[in-house]
Amino acid sequence: MTSALQQSGAVDRPTSASLADVIDTILDKGLVIDAYVRVSLVGIELLTIDARIVVASVDTYLRFAEAVNRMDISQEKEGLPELMQDMTQGGAKHKVKGGVQGVLEAAGEKVRDVIDEPAEPERVPRRRRQAEEE
Amino acid sequence: MSTATAPAGTAGQAQATGVYVYGIVPEDVETDPEAHGVGGESATVTVVRHGRIAALVTELALDRPLGTPDDLLGHERLLDATAAVVPVLPARFGAVLADRQATVDELLAPHHDWFAAALRELEGKAEYVVRARYVEGAVLREVIESDPALERLRVRIRDKPEETTRSERIALGEAINTAIDARRQADGARVAQAIEPSTAGVVVREAAGELDAANVAVLAETSREPELEQVVRDLARDWAGRVEVRLLGPLAPYDFVTELQPGE
Known part of the structure; x- marks a missing residue:
């Protein structure tokens, strides 16, 4: 993953959006086409609401508390990188996958399998005048 | 509320279809016949033109649920790939109009001037x-x-x-x-x-x-x-x-x- 990169402070520059990024973007941003013009489709409104997960709950608080309780702060101010990394990853694994977030993560995992297939070159719309210039 | 009607080209086909709208682009945009968005491999991306603007669309069967991870990724990837080369006004995920004519009458024509102005503003950005x-x-x-x-x-x-x-x-x-x-x-x-x-x-x-x-x-x-x-x-x-x-x-x-x- 990105752990090697983040040590050196490099920027992760993904070539295409992940499902999580997509959900953050296309479900509540962009041009809204009026409901009275649209053909209604089952599921869309629900999807839009579900996407607004976010931020802290009691589960989060307990997870933070658990994580800091396992830290050895006073004795070793600096370092313990391996231990810290273990803890971070362990913490993520232990985390109770509640409700929608769990569903989204699970969906993300499924999609990743699909994405990992060799990517075809992106087929994109182009402009006539650009095509003519070439 | 309008209902979907089969476009003229598929007369006789019982299945209801709609036109899925990705976004608005300048009129001179052409799509690659291999481009895909929502609706899987068989659904191609085309344009509906009106004046100086056009809508990027896919004809879609309405009897399938929309919003699978593939649909979401398809929507954004098509728009992002488009945005890298031409100005585009992205629509929020999930906009489906009745047919191509409705896309002109209800979306492109009533908003033509501001869409065209916004696309000029977005040129190169x-x-x-x-x-x-x-x-x-x-x-x-x-x-x-x-x-x-x-x-x-x-x-x-x-x-x-x-x-x-x-x-x-x-x-x-x-x-x-x-x-x-x-x-x-x-x-x-x-x-x-x-x-x-x-x-x-x-x-x-x-x-x-x-x-x-x-x-x-x-x-x-x-x-x-x-x-x-x-x-x-x-x-x-x-x-x-x-x-x-x-x-x-x-x-x-x-x-x-x-x-x-x-x-x-």
Whole structure:
């Protein structure tokens, strides 16, 4: 993953959006086409609401508390990188996958399998005048 | 509410179809016959033209549920790939109109002038998003070390059983969350401030998770992408080990559509 990169402070520059990024973007941003013009489709409104997960709950608080309780702060101010990394990853694994977030993560995992297939070159719309210039 | 009718070309076919709209592009855009969006491999992307503008669309059977991960990714990837080469006004996911004629009559014609003006405004520009996320261990350590009261609380409950200290644990976690939130405000502002000079507009998005450090969308000229990358690299270097930084883009200008809309 990105752990090697983040040590050196490099920027992760993904070539295409992940499902999580997509959900953050296309479900509540962009041009809204009026409901009275649209053909209604089952599921869309629900999807839009579900996407607004976010931020802290009691589960989060307990997870933070658990994580800091396992830290050895006073004795070793600096370092313990391996231990810290273990803890971070362990913490993520232990985390109770509640409700929608769990569903989204699970969906993300499924999609990743699909994405990992060799990517075809992106087929994109182009402009006539650009095509003519070439 | 209008109902879907089969387009003229597929007369005799019982299946109801609609026209899925990805976004608005200039009239002179042509699609690749191999381009795909929502609706899988068999659904091709075409344009519906009107005046100086056109809608990027896919004809879609209405009897299938819309909104699978593939649909979501298909929508955004088509728009982002488009935004890299031509101006595009992205539609929110899930817009389906009755047919091609309805796309002209109900979408393109009534809004023609402002769509055309917005596309001119977007010429040469695209959206980029800076997403920064705290490294959990590092930010938790930072929070505890900078607040003696939290450190005392931590030490007091550390070796006690979870069952008897649940409310203290929640209080500790909540205080940590508040402290992270304060850092998020500051770090988000720092990203926005650092990147603003290289852009034509900045939108600080809401946090999308409890470890989000910054989620900032910018509208920028694609020719200035190297400059953006440099700004983000500098931030990432300053924050090495503390914050992971990603730069997404070029993307369709999802966060700037409302700004481009004339006041109503």
